[in-house]
Amino acid sequence: MPRFTTVALVAGAALLVRRAVRSRMTTAPLWPMPALDEPVSGYGRGSTVPRKVLVTSRAEPADGVVELRLEGDGLPAWRPGAHIDLVLPSGLVRQYSLCGDPADPATYTVATRLIETGQGGRGGSREVHEQLHEGVEIEIRGPRNRFPLVDSPAYVFVAGGIGITPVLPMLRAAEAAGADWRLVYCGRSRATMPYLAEIEALGRAGDRVTVVAEDESGRPDLGFLADVPAGTPVYCCGPDGLMDAVTAALPDGVAPRLERFSAAATTGGTAFDVELRRTGRTVRVAADQSVLAAVREEVPGLMYSCRQGFCGTCRQRVLEGEIDHRDELLTDAERDDSMLICVSRCAGKRLVLDL
Amino acid sequence: MSNTQPAPVASEHVELKARKVSFDWAETPLHWVPGDPFTTHTINVLHLLLPAGERWFVHVYKQALPYITDDRLRADVIGFIGQEAVHSQAHDDVLPHLREQGLDPTPYTAQVDWFFEKLLGDRTLPPGRPRRWWLMERVAMIAAIEHYTAFLGNWVLNADELDRVGADPTMLDLLRWHGAEEVEHRSVAFELFTHLDGGYRRRARTWALAFSALVFLWQRGVRFFMENDPTLLDGKASFGQFVRKGRQGVLPSTPDMLRSIPRYLSRAYHPSQEGDTAQAMAYLASSPGANGGH
Numbered sequence: 001m002p003r004f005t006t007v008a009l010v011a012g013a014a015l016l017v018r019r020a021v022r023s024r025m026t027t028a029p030l031w032p033m034p035a036l037d038e039p040v041s042g043y044g045r046g047s048t049v050p051r052k053v054l055v056t057s058r059a060e061p062a063d064g065v066v067e068l069r070l071e072g073d074g075l076p077a078w079r080p081g082a083h084i085d086l087v088l089p090s091g092l093v094r095q096y097s098l099c100g101d102p103a104d105p106a107t108y109t110v111a112t113r114l115i116e117t118g119q120g121g122r123g124g125s126r127e128v129h130e131q132l133h134e135g136v137e138i139e140i141r142g143p144r145n146r147f148p149l150v151d152s153p154a155y156v157f158v159a160g161g162i163g164i165t166p167v168l169p170m171l172r173a174a175e176a177a178g179a180d181w182r183l184v185y186c187g188r189s190r191a192t193m194p195y196l197a198e199i200e201a202l203g204r205a206g207d208r209v210t211v212v213a214e215d216e217s218g219r220p221d222l223g224f225l226a227d228v229p230a231g232t233p234v235y236c237c238g239p240d241g242l243m244d245a246v247t248a249a250l251p252d253g254v255a256p257r258l259e260r261f262s263a264a265a266t267t268g269g270t271a272f273d274v275e276l277r278r279t280g281r282t283v284r285v286a287a288d289q290s291v292l293a294a295v296r297e298e299v300p301g302l303m304y305s306c307r308q309g310f311c312g313t314c315r316q317r318v319l320e321g322e323i324d325h326r327d328e329l330l331t332d333a334e335r336d337d338s339m340l341i342c343v344s345r346c347a348g349k350r351l352v353l354d355l
Numbered sequence: 356m357s358n359t360q361p362a363p364v365a366s367e368h369v370e371l372k373a374r375k376v377s378f379d380w381a382e383t384p385l386h387w388v389p390g391d392p393f394t395t396h397t398i399n400v401l402h403l404l405l406p407a408g409e410r411w412f413v414h415v416y417k418q419a420l421p422y423i424t425d426d427r428l429r430a431d432v433i434g435f436i437g438q439e440a441v442h443s444q445a446h447d448d449v450l451p452h453l454r455e456q457g458l459d460p461t462p463y464t465a466q467v468d469w470f471f472e473k474l475l476g477d478r479t480l481p482p483g484r485p486r487r488w489w490l491m492e493r494v495a496m497i498a499a500i501e502h503y504t505a506f507l508g509n510w511v512l513n514a515d516e517l518d519r520v521g522a523d524p525t526m527l528d529l530l531r532w533h534g535a536e537e538v539e540h541r542s543v544a545f546e547l548f549t550h551l552d553g554g555y556r557r558r559a560r561t562w563a564l565a566f567s568a569l570v571f572l573w574q575r576g577v578r579f580f581m582e583n584d585p586t587l588l589d590g591k592a593s594f595g596q597f598v599r600k601g602r603q604g605v606l607p608s609t610p611d612m613l614r615s616i617p618r619y620l621s622r623a624y625h626p627s628q629e630g631d632t633a634q635a636m637a638y639l640a641s642s643p644g645a646n647g648g649h
Contacts, residue, residue, distance in 0.1 A: 030462055030463060030466060030575070030579060033466040033469065033470065034466070034469050034473070035462070035465035035466045035468070035469050036465050036466075036468040036469040036472060036473070037465075039461050039464055039465035039468050040406075040407065040410075040468045040472070041403075041406040041407050041447055041450060041460075041464040041465075041467065041468055042406070042447060042450030042451060042454070042460055042461055042464050043451075044406070044444055044447035044448055044450075045444065046448050046451070047444055047448070048376050048377060048378055048441070048444050048445040048448045049377070049378060049379065049380060049448045050377050050379050052379070052381070074451070074455075301420065301421075301429060303417070303420070303433055303436065304433065304437070305371075305372060305373040305433060305434055305436060305437020305438070305440070306372065306373035306374075306375065306437055306441075307372075308375060310373070310375045310441070311373035311375075311437040311438075311440050311441050312440055313373070313433070313436055313437040313440055
């Protein structure tokens with residue numbers, strides 16, 4: 001008899017629970033689980049989805065320069081100094097700075113100068129000029145920002161030719177913030193220098209812009225850089241020669257912020273040292289070797305998988321040193337203090353890893 | 356520790372490596388199994404569970420790595436981690452597409468995030484036995500879940516009925532790429548569990564937990580989708596529909612699912628006895644998404 005009572009009690013309790021749960025579930029299907037306040041899933045990087053944009057207009061802001069407006073859905077926000085990768089129809093991938101308005105959420109603007117093969121061109125700009133017409137759909141990656149505009153009451157900008165593209169949104173932002181800025185804009189001739197009229201109009205009020213066209217006034221005089229106050233950021237984008245000259249003209253201890261668009265090499269580079277802070281050892285990474293390969297010899301059992309910079313398994317924290325990011329995964333914020341050691345390298349002589 | 360001698364099938368072992376994938380969702384309709392919202396949403400629940408779930412696998416396995424004393428197994432586990440990380444990203448990237456089509460999954464995924472990150476996350480336990488116990492418990496749960504991911508992977512690779520009814524090719528490719536990698540690495544979770552613990556009682560207990568959690572989360576997910584689908588007036592989900600769709604072949608069949616239970620609980624079980632690595636590798640070699648998205 002006590003058995004029967006137990007069975008009846010359990011069955012009764014089960015029925016009650018079922019009724020209670022079922023009535024709640026019908027009124028609120030997601031009852032009764034707590035949720036994470038800031039959901040993680042569904043707000044990822046989109047790294048497995050190609051981002052397509054449509055070329056909606058094409059203009060020629062200067063001789064030999066083509067400006068493309070690219071429209072797409074849900075384009076990520078960006079800040080002055082950012083660039084995107086264009087995946088060209090042939091599969092070539094080239095980086096171009098965004099030079100439009102960051103407040104326009106549906107359009108990216110890029111400008112490219114045609115560089116002939118004889119002048120060191122590698123075919124990317126020719127493809128942009130010949131194949132990217134209105135109505136063409138292409139894939140882009142990014143944006144990324146390796147050239148961010150820091151907050152400052154004053155700025156110095158030096159741009160050479162097409163190197164004006166990342167600087168242009170910076171000028172607009174600096175002017176809008178009421179900063180004290182000046183720009184030296186050099187080029188071969190005024191006809192080849194894009195956005196000249198807009199820039200001169202921007203700087204007219206404060207006499208901020210110096211235009212140096214080589215056919216009129218020769219090479220720019222960078223002597224004024226020796227007197228730039230220590231805290232003022234100096235931004236430079238242009239040919240290697242110009243960036244080297246700016247670096248040399250600045251006082252010792254003041255480094256310019258540079259944007260270099262070199263060949264996007266995926267393997268190899270120069271040799272450098274990696275210090276493993278917690279292990280207490282330093283390893284040499286050869287020019288044709290990855291950080292991962294070099295470090296694995298010292299630290300067995302290191303995590304990695306794809307070896308191509310997309311899965312994120314080999315991500316390591318970087319304590320010191322300038323990173324040359326070559327992955328396709330990390331966000332700009334993550335790139336500040338971490339790297340994927342399977343592909344990324346060092347932009348200087350030495351990296352310190354938290355390993 | 357282990358009181359069983361499960362026999363792996365040697366020919367089924369391959370070196371594991373994450374593959375780069377690309378899936379363009381622009382052309383995928385809301386009901387990607389045409390005219391069949393129930394099947395669509397039953398499979399869509401994967402996109403709700405896997406981003407958080409597979410992130411959790413990676414999180415747990417990173418903690419288990421130092422306990423592994425077998426080099427080949429360590430390499431397998433690392434390959435597994437890389438593949439799971441990409442799976443998680445790929446399914447996560449489907450969710451914004453659902454949101455654009457008027458079916459915001461966030462109320463549900465926020466709960467799944469809580470489930471994996473808080474309920475099954477790291478707990479403040481004293482070092483030593485309690486901490487190791489909780490780690491082993493989770494390693495065993497992953498082994499049980501992977502039994503089902505391999506089951507589903509094997510099913511989707513052979514689900515010709517989905518092609519016949521005209522399911523969206525991009526979604527099918529995502530499912531089959533994922534399914535094939537699940538078949539490819541199906542032994543890793545179980546081998547890790549046997550290597551670190553392997554106790555039969557733990558295996559049975561965590562199977563029961565994982566199975567109940569999967570059923571609970573899955574039925575909730577289907578009901579959530581059916582009720583919030585903007586194109587359905589009175590969307591309902593029922594077990595009867597599941598059985599019928601399983602019989603039709605667009606979902607796994609219920610008898611097959613029931614038969615897989617005693618297989619996992621058998622003392623002679625080893626994942627390599629089920630599924631076909633060669634078939635999985637053949638799919639991966641031809642998958643558009645896993646070969647540059649073309």
